[in-house]
Amino acid sequence: MLVAAAMVLAFCVVAVNLARIMLVNGEEYKNKAEQNQLQDKELKPTRGVIYDKNGTVLAQSASAWKIYVNASSIPDNEKVRDFIADKLSSVLEDVDYETVREKTDESKSSYVVIKNRVEYDEKEAVVSVLDDKVTYTAVKKDDEGNTVSTSDKTFKLRLAVGIDDDVIRYYPYGSLASCVIGFTGSDGEGKGGIEAFYDDVLKGKPGRLITAKNGRSETMSNEYETVYAAENGAGLVLTIDTTIQRYLEEALEEVYVSSQGAGAYGIVMDVNTGAILGMANVPSYDLNNPYALTEDQKKEVELLEDENEQNEAKRGFYYKNWRNFLVSDTYEPGSVFKIVTTSAALESGTLDESYSYSCYGSIAVADQVIKCHNHSGHGYQQLREGLMNSCNPFFITVGQRLGQETFFKYFEAFGFTEKTGIDLPGEATPVAGSTYHPLDDMSIVDLSSSAFGQSFQLSAIQITTAISAIANGGYLLTPYVVEKTVDSNGNVLTEKQPVIKRQVISKETSQTVTSMMEDVVTKGTGKNAYVAGYHLAGKTGTSEKLSLGKGHYVASFGCFAPAYDPKIAVLIIVDEPVGYINGGQICTPIAAKVVENSLTYMNVEPQYTPEERAELDTPMQNYAGTDLRSAVADLEESGYTVETVGNGDRVTSQMPPYGVIIPKNGYVVLYTETDAEKITTEVPDFSGYSVYDVQAVARSVGLNATVSYNSSTNKNELVSYSQSIAAGTQVSKGTAVKVYFKTNSGVADFG
Numbered sequence: 001m002l003v004a005a006a007m008v009l010a011f012c013v014v015a016v017n018l019a020r021i022m023l024v025n026g027e028e029y030k031n032k033a034e035q036n037q038l039q040d041k042e043l044k045p046t047r048g049v050i051y052d053k054n055g056t057v058l059a060q061s062a063s064a065w066k067i068y069v070n071a072s073s074i075p076d077n078e079k080v081r082d083f084i085a086d087k088l089s090s091v092l093e094d095v096d097y098e099t100v101r102e103k104t105d106e107s108k109s110s111y112v113v114i115k116n117r118v119e120y121d122e123k124e125a126v127v128s129v130l131d132d133k134v135t136y137t138a139v140k141k142d143d144e145g146n147t148v149s150t151s152d153k154t155f156k157l158r159l160a161v162g163i164d165d166d167v168i169r170y171y172p173y174g175s176l177a178s179c180v181i182g183f184t185g186s187d188g189e190g191k192g193g194i195e196a197f198y199d200d201v202l203k204g205k206p207g208r209l210i211t212a213k214n215g216r217s218e219t220m221s222n223e224y225e226t227v228y229a230a231e232n233g234a235g236l237v238l239t240i241d242t243t244i245q246r247y248l249e250e251a252l253e254e255v256y257v258s259s260q261g262a263g264a265y266g267i268v269m270d271v272n273t274g275a276i277l278g279m280a281n282v283p284s285y286d287l288n289n290p291y292a293l294t295e296d297q298k299k300e301v302e303l304l305e306d307e308n309e310q311n312e313a314k315r316g317f318y319y320k321n322w323r324n325f326l327v328s329d330t331y332e333p334g335s336v337f338k339i340v341t342t343s344a345a346l347e348s349g350t351l352d353e354s355y356s357y358s359c360y361g362s363i364a365v366a367d368q369v370i371k372c373h374n375h376s377g378h379g380y381q382q383l384r385e386g387l388m389n390s391c392n393p394f395f396i397t398v399g400q401r402l403g404q405e406t407f408f409k410y411f412e413a414f415g416f417t418e419k420t421g422i423d424l425p426g427e428a429t430p431v432a433g434s435t436y437h438p439l440d441d442m443s444i445v446d447l448s449s450s451a452f453g454q455s456f457q458l459s460a461i462q463i464t465t466a467i468s469a470i471a472n473g474g475y476l477l478t479p480y481v482v483e484k485t486v487d488s489n490g491n492v493l494t495e496k497q498p499v500i501k502r503q504v505i506s507k508e509t510s511q512t513v514t515s516m517m518e519d520v521v522t523k524g525t526g527k528n529a530y531v532a533g534y535h536l537a538g539k540t541g542t543s544e545k546l547s548l549g550k551g552h553y554v555a556s557f558g559c560f561a562p563a564y565d566p567k568i569a570v571l572i573i574v575d576e577p578v579g580y581i582n583g584g585q586i587c588t589p590i591a592a593k594v595v596e597n598s599l600t601y602m603n604v605e606p607q608y609t610p611e612e613r614a615e616l617d618t619p620m621q622n623y624a625g626t627d628l629r630s631a632v633a634d635l636e637e638s639g640y641t642v643e644t645v646g647n648g649d650r651v652t653s654q655m656p657p658y659g660v661i662i663p664k665n666g667y668v669v670l671y672t673e674t675d676a677e678k679i680t681t682e683v684p685d686f687s688g689y690s691v692y693d694v695q696a697v698a699r700s701v702g703l704n705a706t707v708s709y710n711s712s713t714n715k716n717e718l719v720s721y722s723q724s725i726a727a728g729t730q731v732s733k734g735t736a737v738k739v740y741f742k743t744n745s746g747v748a749d750f751g
């Protein structure tokens, strides 16, 4: 009986415990068991590739690894921690001993990243040391800190160092189009540019791999495995054309250096679609190394003593380098805006081309006197000359004729009170009363200064979109940088259709304003933008940043070409130039180069005027294989200077080669022996010469100077300022060097 009673009692205890485990804590134990048996691993999707317009890869992801330490599993022992720091810093590039050593002390953390985005070779180097070990003396202490016992132990690196999957984002062209592309942070998330704007499209959806494990932590057979495949991100095809982008960046780099400005910025837009073909900020940054500072920035940081101040300064520079001025910043457009005032005046019927006003150098508005940049006055002008001369008093009277209501109607129609909606992050938001004068609070002074582009601010992308509208027959478009999304096989998923917001002026007004803008470039303040055959239509601008006090300027030039069938609009801006500050002095030649290079690349045939054709350089004919004496006679008769090399009597080769375009009075070298070495000459510094002198100097050293200048400008005003091959370069005699000219007379719209 006693035994039976004891057994019943014991059974009851067991039953109560069982009930507690099953009924009360059952869920909890079940979950714990499942967590132990199932391993859930995230499968990372591959981020989409970014291509330029022609399929050139601009951004691509590749597999990589991250190295971490499980600091919580590191024995509390100095020798072991030193060992880990020593091993990892010796196999990982750019990882120093001190940094790893500090991380080994984060003893509560099981996942401390030592290095992200580790490539294959470096990862293998880590693998090769994982079995390296160190022996140490483990000390056991009691609660009071007294040593209880000591024992010798071995620590293998593998016990605390782990390797995980990671991804590297490569940007094969470094800084090219950095303001458009943006980059990804260490978490793989897009920062800036389309990497941020299209992050959801690019990143894809992660998958899961769920594997069952048995009691010994071994993976069980496949039937216990479930795979939810990752969905890779879509690729993006940009509207950016790498070639045009490069032309733009090279030109901006040139003016950034020569103007000593704080920055040079530019946009190339397809006027018929709103597609951005090129967009660049100079200085820029390397997408593969976005946290690198420029030399000047580094020096500024080093001057600071306090570490917090240094970090603050660094952060400031990062944001400055990454910021896309063209979309996120606003500035006073200055005289470039006069093309909008002109469009409004003609379209509304307020006045016509015959409207005239005589400028005497200044004009009174309310209680103020506003000066013209030409202090002695432009005299009698009609609308066309007013625009060509960029006369402020003239446009003040045009603005006053328009009146607040009509002026504001067109200001709004051209899109200046709203964002353009470009698919890039951080577009500046226009704010009534802050960035522009709202209709219900626009004084006569506000109206008058707005009419010539001062006292309000626009973004560069807004202005370029407005210029495109004037060029394309009046249609305000939504600018965009992504043309298509594609899958990993290149199949098109979505394709962007151009979006017309509204027609803001008629085709007729568009053509009239275009013709006036062409005159600005042929004969007015834009004459340094002239390109033979390409009929640029443009407008210069120079504004003072009044918020910063006197002496801070923004120079700009907006244009499109060809005037008879517009294809591209170009806006060039130089922030805070030193010395020459006018858009007509520094931005026009840069825009001309971008337009000429881009249209030539786009196979747009130039249309020359008879005068241009007469001065045109001609392609070199082929003389190889012909009789030397007759070749020399033929060339000399056409005005060329000829030099012969060798003792043969037949021409074996020539410099310049067949088809190269050189001046009509150029320099030709004929070789008569097949193994003759090419004779060379040094390219002189052509800057600061007249057209005549450049050609004479070129001939004297055996070179061909092809000159680029506005043929309707007085040649005495033209001075060379840039050349296609750097001074000091050794080249074959007969090489063609392009030399660019400009004038500083009659091109100011400020001063």
Ligand SMILES: [Zn+2]
Residues within 6 Å of the ligand: 359, 360, 361, 372, 373, 374, 377, 378, 379, 390, 391, 392, 393, 394
């Ligand atoms: Zn004037």
